[in-house]
Every structure is written in C-alpha cells, then in structure tokens.
Amino acid sequence: MKEYNTIDDFDVCNKTILLRVDFNLPLDKKTLKILDTTRIKLVLPTIKELKEKNAKIVILAHQGRRGSWDFTSMENHAKALEELIGEKVQFVDDIFGEKAKHAIQNLENGNILFLNNVRKFSGETEKKSAEDHAKSELVQNLYPLADIFINDAFAAAHRAQCSLIGFTEVLPCCAGRLMEKELTTLEKVIKNPVKPSVFLFGGAKFSDLIVTIEHILSNKTADKVILTGLPANAFLKAKNYNLGKVNESSLLKEGKPEQFKEIKNVLDTFLEHIYLPIDFAISENGKRKELTLNDLPSDHNLFDIGEKTIEKFREILTTAKTVFLSGPCGVFENPLFQKGTKKIFNFISESDAFSIVGGGHTVAAVEQLHLREKISHISTGGGSLEKFMMGEKLVVVEALKNAKNKKIMNCA
Ligand code: 3PG
Ligand code: MG
Numbered sequence: 001m002k003e004y005n006t007i008d009d010f011d012v013c014n015k016t017i018l019l020r021v022d023f024n025l026p027l028d029k030k031t032l033k034i035l036d037t038t039r040i041k042l043v044l045p046t047i048k049e050l051k052e053k054n055a056k057i058v059i060l061a062h063q064g065r066r067g068s069w070d071f072t073s074m075e076n077h078a079k080a081l082e083e084l085i086g087e088k089v090q091f092v093d094d095i096f097g098e099k100a101k102h103a104i105q106n107l108e109n110g111n112i113l114f115l116n117n118v119r120k121f122s123g124e125t126e127k128k129s130a131e132d133h134a135k136s137e138l139v140q141n142l143y144p145l146a147d148i149f150i151n152d153a154f155a156a157a158h159r160a161q162c163s164l165i166g167f168t169e170v171l172p173c174c175a176g177r178l179m180e181k182e183l184t185t186l187e188k189v190i191k192n193p194v195k196p197s198v199f200l201f202g203g204a205k206f207s208d209l210i211v212t213i214e215h216i217l218s219n220k221t222a223d224k225v226i227l228t229g230l231p232a233n234a235f236l237k238a239k240n241y242n243l244g245k246v247n248e249s250s251l252l253k254e255g256k257p258e259q260f261k262e263i264k265n266v267l268d269t270f271l272e273h274i275y276l277p278i279d280f281a282i283s284e285n286g287k288r289k290e291l292t293l294n295d296l297p298s299d300h301n302l303f304d305i306g307e308k309t310i311e312k313f314r315e316i317l318t319t320a321k322t323v324f325l326s327g328p329c330g331v332f333e334n335p336l337f338q339k340g341t342k343k344i345f346n347f348i349s350e351s352d353a354f355s356i357v358g359g360g361h362t363v364a365a366v367e368q369l370h371l372r373e374k375i376s377h378i379s380t381g382g383g384s385l386e387k388f389m390m391g392e393k394l395v396v397v398e399a400l401k402n403a404k405n406k407k408i409m410n411c412a
Contacts, residue, residue, distance in 0.1 A: 016147050018171070022155035124162045133162040198222070198324070204254070234263060281340070288304075363379075
C-alpha cells in the first residue's frame, strides 16, 4: 500500500484532470529549439493511459525561470508532445484567464489541452505553504473546473511552488505513473541497493557533490564511488596533485578554495572507497593526446579520462550489482573526448547490474548513445534526485501523502 494515491485509486473516465508535469527542457540558446525530449517521453505512459481511459487532460508545466533566457512559452513543448504521442494537443496562450477556462470547459473525453508556462504567473514561485498556495488566483480559477489533480513532475518534486502543491488542498489528487515509478525505484536503489553498489559521478560540477558523496558512503548506500570529470579533478587537487593552472582555475570557477579541505576530510575517512582517474586526455594541435598522473601539471584542460582509467573503472564496475551514474566522464559534446563516456556508459548498459542514470546532461548522453532501452531506470530528476539521495523529504511527495490522509472528497 502506497503512502500516496496513484491513478489506480480513481475512475478517471469522463473526468477533467489537471496534470502537472516537468517539461523543463534543455533549449538551444539561439533558436530556443528543444534539444532533448526525454522528460516528455517518460510522461507519455501517464498521458496515454488517461487518454485511453477517456479523461479530459489539462497539462500544466514550466520552462526556465523568470528573467532567464530559456523562460519561454510552452507552445513548442505542446507541439513536441503532439508529435511524440501522435494525437492532437491543443495549446492556449493562457494559464487561468478566460481563454484557458473556456478551453477547459470545451474539452471532450480524450482531449489534451496544454496551458502556458505556469511561471508566467508571478505567484507560482512565491515561498508559501500548500494551504496558502491554494488561495492563489491560479488554483482558485482552475480547481472548480477540474475533478482530479495528478502530479507527475518528479523533477520538480523539491519545489514548494503553487501549481505543484496548491491543488492538493482542494482537489482529490494522486501521483502520475512517472512519479510513482521514480519514487518506487529510487526507494529501492537509494535506500536499499543490491550490493555491491557503485556510484559514478562526473560532469562539470563538484561543489554540491561533496556532502552527497560523504552521505552515501557514511550510510553505506554506496560501497564504492568512482569520480571522473570536474569532481575527479577536485578530489585529485585535494590529494595535493598539481593539475596545472588552467585546470585549477576551472575548479575555482565552480567551487570555493575552502572546499578542498572538506574533500580532504572525506578522503581521509573513505580513502579505499573512492576511485580516481590515473590518466587523462587533452587536446594538442587539434588531436587527442593521453597523459598520466605523473605527467601533471598540464597546461591543457583535462577533457576526458584515458585508456588506463577506463580499464581500471571497468574492473570495478564488473563487480557491481547496482550502478548509479550521474555526469559524463568528459567533455562529451566534443567527439575527441567522447571515448571515456562512451566506453563506460556502454559497459554499464551491457552489464547485469541494475543501472540508474540521473541528471539532464547524463540522460542526454545516454540518449545520444542510444542506450536508453538498456538502462534499468532513467531518472528525470536533477535537484530532486540529489535531495532524495541526501535522504531529504520532497515537498511535493509530502503534499501528496498529506492529501491521501486528509481524504478530500473522493470522486472515484
Ligand atoms: C529542474 O529542471 O531541475 C526542475 O524543473 C526545477 O527547475 P528549477 O531548478 O528552475 O526550479
Ligand atoms: Mg534545476
């Protein structure tokens, strides 16, 4: 028995459903074209099920943040959804005004309506409780037109925002299929992984990762942690390796000098559990060249892991029964430096271990390598996944649980 309702708890036929999804997608900075639709693809089972069950579906979503270049309308998202689902998706350039309300009232069973970016409503991101968000214009205008609120936005489950929690106070509500799958799988893998478990972190950020690594090694969620990319460089620096000026300055652009002391403490406690690269690839005269730890410092950026490291990490991964993967092993966008990511990701996808991948860039790399079908679970979460790994409560999930306990008039 789940602590929150699921779609199985309701008869959705003929009902108007407010469906909150997370379609916050990577866009091209110049053209604003959508670059990766994984988050849409992973919500399709929910939308298809609701459609087959003859519900009227109203989609609420956000893109970007106010003031940021990727803060756009959802019109392209609606088109992308229409293409992926192969059914008509109506878009209205409105959230809770007359246009939106009129469109909702005119829906027929099985219709899909996509409303505009909920963050265009300034109250969306105000820091408030679910109870106070429920009093907002957004909730007050929309909820009388709907029967059920379904939250399938796992990637935004750490945000206490209006359209994510406000409706749980006034409508019967439940988790969508993606939310349910993410929570069930992560519960299993993060809280009780089949051992040995290996967590591999790469990518271009290390500052927030230090506490995560310490947490998962302390509570034995992870038996081994493998590092590549910037996190690896940060840990090498903390071990007193001189990486060279360019590499050290990229570290300081992302993190703070005092963090190397924190890393040193983590290394002192968990030295045998943390695995770092022993060789690297750099670009010299436009060609890939590999160098070892002994060749450091280097005047060149360390853009990928080298052959010896790939072999070393492959051996560690062979023993794993659970593998968690977040962050590419190098600068994956550049074909010269795809080798580490390609080899490691391919190896993980071929192994029998339960594999889980998280983080936008990592999911995009998996997609580009055509490995999506071979990974056991792709998590749509970024910040929400990090919070989950830290054992913190997700405010959206808590709201769904509270709503189940309160039993708001069930229309099933
Ligand atoms: C995400 O992409 O991480 C979520 O959609 C949340 O977006 P935010 O970090 O802008 O709140
Ligand atoms: Mg984010």
